[in-house]
Amino acid sequence: MSFDDDYKKRVLEPARAAGDQPPEDLRARYVLPEKLTAEDVTARVKQVRQCWRRSRGQLKYRKLIDRLEAEHRGLGPVFAAAEQGDLRPLEQRLRGGDERNARRRAEVRNRLLDAAGPLRVLSPAECSAIGKAGGVFGAELSQLLRIDGLEVHEPDALPAAPPYPGYGKARESLEVLGSRHLLAFLLGSDRIGGIRLFDGVWAGGTAIDPAGAGRALERVAGEWARRPRDTSTTNAETVLIALRTALREDFLHDLLRYDFIARLRERREQRASDQALMDFAVRGLGVEPNEARRLVFAVSREGGTASGPAGRMRELLDAGNAHAAALLAEGLPEQELPPEAAEAGQRVAAASWLLDEALELTGRGDPDGAWTRLEDALRLAADLPGLREHQRRLPPLPPSEVEAEVDGTSVRLSWKPSPSRAGQILHEVVRRPGRPPRDSSDGTPVASVDLEPPVNVPLFYAVYTRRGEATSEPVPVGPVVLRPEPTRVELASGDGMVTGRWECPPEAARVDVLRDGVPVPAGREGFTDRDVRNGSTHRYRVYAVYIDGVTEVETPGVLVSVTPHALPDAVTSFDVEPYAQDRLLLRFPIPKHGLVEALLLDREPPWPTGALVPREELPAHRVESTPHARGLVVRPGASGVLLVVTVAGASAAVGAFRRHVDLPAPEGLTAVRRGGEVEVGFGWPGDAAAVAVTYEIAGGPAKRIGVSRAAYTAGGGVHLPVPEGDPVRVSVAGTSEHGGTVLTGPAVTASVAAPPVVRYDLAVTGPLWKRVLALTLTPDRPVRLERLELVVRDGRVMPREPSEGELLEVWEDMDLPDETVLRVPMPRRPGPFWLRCFTGPDVELSDPPVRRLQQGA
Structure with a gap:
């Protein structure tokens, strides 16, 4: 083999397969020897570049050779130094290339592991794509696969449809019976494991052959036949029919295998991971682990894209372009037609039939039925010529019962919706002055409530329905004329006077007013009416007048009632008295004009007493109140400032105010005279920190003392020094401090009259054998005693009541002039x-010194 052929096989071809990416390793790129010398490097670089120039004539290598030459220019200084004997720059670049190669191999390895996942299996296409992207091929790629124990093989082909048409019904029956798959039902146990599916069907190490399957099937059928008839036996018969049919027609293995595949596909559609599928196959279905890995790998790799004409047809069919797929099939030889060609032809034929039926329904006046047929046809072959155009031209049926009515300053439209239900149906409205709109574009589009219609102009509306680009015939309504009433109509009443104001519509000629049917002079924006009576309710009609050509048109008008009143009289002062457990009596003279109300404020009012203010400016914190002959009974419910106001009509007169603390009044107040003092007792008022005790002696100046709860308890009440002959008036109220100010709650009052005082003295006279007790009575003024009792008691405890001793003597109806x-x-x-004397409550007895009362001590 020549150097060029060997270089192309080892370097150029892998680099071209990697996307014309030159090798990172310079040693591999220039085929450098392991031991570098200046002469060897120079000779080898020259030989490699000559191979590049010769290979560039082939079109497939041209782009790669251009990249190699471009990068070589950047390496010129490295190879120039090597030619002169300095190999250090080249050795440094080679070390850097080794590091890059190591990183590249690690990246490819990680990508292989990610693609293999928990199954640790890759398809050849996946493996080749990852190796190509990382520039790793052949033995180097195989080495990386061996390091991590990854397998590479094609996924098993799985059936797309069940071999038995009634599989779905049998599957539903299995779910009802609670059996996890057909094989478990056949073998009569859900606990079988070690199931193998690819080389026959095995369970627990035993092959499921036709003879064994037949015996198992008869055994299960006999068990179900012995059971009572119910819904379970009906479902069992459905499964038995499926198994008998599969056994008789020799596709039992295919049916059992498809049952497992279908269950895994369902989990896959639910976005289960490969690990979750493995767990389900092994633990849930009982499949042997290696078989489960093979099965899950095949299921997870389903749905790959075919190549060539079949792949292109599948893309067109999935996109809904069956007509284009059928045209592609027409250009192929019959022997090369894929299965997708038949599907494309069937879909185009069905879509064409639906289009013809839609045209017929359109001619019969049924656009909804035609639209539904075309929608079905679009799902089959969306690119069939004329299909979308005809659907876009199908208008929906129009609405009915269109009505329009004026609502204030707007026009409100209503209608019965279009009976069309196919597609997205929209209702739209147009408005045109002067005449009805002819179509959807003949007028101004408005909403169902026309908020800004022209005023004093005849308006026509039309409602139509839209579906896509097609619209129905418009349904007109009108004319409607909008003539707004005056707005913000407000009447105010005073003493013998009513004023009114409003906002006049700009298009109105004027505004007229009638009071109880009698015209009232008015301007464009208001009026003042002095011809009214206080206390009488007057009805006003405020209406606008419009000019329609030469005719005046009146609006129905706005009706408002008002009652003028004399100005209210202010309550300049009031007293507060307890009235009930949680109520107070605000005592004041009843004003002549107006009704009195009480308000509770959190601070003093901003108006002076006697000020006249509009009623709506008063705070809304009104106090629950009831009129009383002497004023107003209120229940404040909280602390604050009590303000009384007098209201008449829309006016209010500000009255007096005083701070109020929400404390209950003391209960059970008693005041008893004890010689030169008065003992005061009461029930403590709630959470009051102290009480204020005010007392007046013989009409003199009032004195006030504060008593804490501790002092009241320790003293057994309150003791007031009062001369014996003087009357006293006592009032007690709880107090509380707020912000440095002491507030007083409602008070209770008791009076102690000044009864006649009779002083008495006891003296013993006469000899020892005939002692006489002399009782001397000295009144401060002539008095009549209804009863006087002299009581004796043995011991050292003085009697406090007549019942605590023995009655010694009684005098009745006795006059004491002196x-x-x-x-x-x-x-x-x-x-x-x-010895001690007692008399009735109308006379106060003043005891002598204790030494005169005690005898024999």
Whole structure:
């Protein structure tokens, strides 16, 4: 073999197969010897370049040789140094080439592993493509495959369709019976394993031959025959019929094998990975691992693209261009026609028949039926001449019952949709002034609600349906004339006066107003009416007037009612009293004009007391309230500023306000006089930190003290110093501090009258054998005692009530104009005892010193 032939085989051909990519390894590119000398390198480079020049005459090598020459010019300094005896630059480049070769081999190896996946199997086409892309061929590629133990072989051809037409029904019956595949049903067990499918069918090391399969089939059929008849036996019979047919017609192995293939294909369509398919085949179906790998490899490599005319036809058929595929088949010899040619002819014939039927339906006035036939034909042969054009020309049926009505400043259209359902049906509307639109382009396109129609102009609308480029006949409606009413009509009432304002439509000639049917002078934008009565409701009609040629046309108008009122009177002050558990009475004189409402604000109002403001400017925080003869009963429900306002019509008079803290009023207030003090008791008001106790003695100036809860508990109440003869008025309210300000809740009040005071004294007189007790009574003013009781009690505890002792003497209906002395025998007791007087609640008895009350101590 000559040098040129050997160089072409070892270098040029692999490089051309790699896409005219020169070898990275300079040693391989220039066929350099292992041991480099200056003479050998120079001679070999010269020989290789002469081979390039001779090979460039062949067209297939020209592009590759041009690249080799271009890269050689860049290597000129390296080879010039080698010719002069300096081989170091060349050796350095060779070492770099070795590193690049190693990286290239590693990359190819990784790509091979990725393509092989967990199956560790590649098809020859895959292996060749990866080697070609990485510039690795022949023995070098085989070496990389051996390193990782990868196999290369063509995937087994698998059947595309089941050999038994009723396989789908049999498969459904298997699912109902819960059997995992036909072979498991045949052998009567789902636990069989080691199944092999390619060289016959094997299960558990035993071949499934016709004789053995027949015996197994009869055994299973006998077992099902002995069972009661139900849906399970019906499904079992369906499977048995399929197996008997396959056994009788000698395709049992094909049917059993297809059952496994179909189940794996389903998992593959569900985007299962190769590893998941392997697990399903081995663990789920019981296939022997090597057979499972072979089966999964074949399933995962299905769907490859054929080459040549068959491949081109398949591409055209998959793209829906069956007519083009049929034309391609016409140019091929009959003996070279692939199966795709027959499919193309059948699809074109079916599409042509559907086109003829669509034309006939169009002539009979059934565009929907024709459109459906053409849609079916497009799925068969989308490129059949005249098919799309005819479908585009098929209009849908028009809508019906079209109506148009004015809605404010717009026109609203409604219709019954087109009965056509084939394809995408759209409804569209056009508008034209003066006359009905003739077609879909004769007018202005609008939506079903025309938001900007011309005013005071006769308008016609037409609704039509569109399907693709074809439209139905327009269905007209009209004329409709839009004459807008005045907008933003607002009436305001005052004291004996009503004012109105609005926005007049620009196209209107003017705006007129009627009050209760009587014309009211008005301008284009408003009016003032002083001929009204306070307290009476007046109805106003505000309408626009348009000019139609020489005729005036009135709109129906906007109806508004209003009631004028006298100006409200402000509540300049009010008092707050507890009314119920969670309600307060705001006490004030009832104003003559207006209704009083209460508001709860979070801060003081921005208006002064007595200010007159529009009602809509008031805050919306109204308090639940009920009118009362003395004012207003409210339930604030929270702390804040209570403001009273008087409302009349659209006006409000701002009244007084005061801060309110949401504390309950004290309950069960009692005030009892005890000599020179008054004891005050009550139920503590909720979470109040303290209470404010205010008291007035004999109408004098009020005094206020604060009492904490701890002080109230420790003292057993509140003790107020009050002279015995003076009346006192006591009020108690809870307090709370907010932002440095002490707020007071609702107060409760009690009064203690000033009853007559009778002082008494006890003295013992007379000899020891005849002691007499002298009771001296001294009133501060003449008084009548309904009952006076003298009580004695043994021991060292003073009686506080008459019931705590023994009644010694009683005087009834006794007048005391001034000092009076009563005498009774001195009681004889074995030990120390107490003497004390008691009377009714209308008279206050003032006890003498304790030493006078205690005897015998």
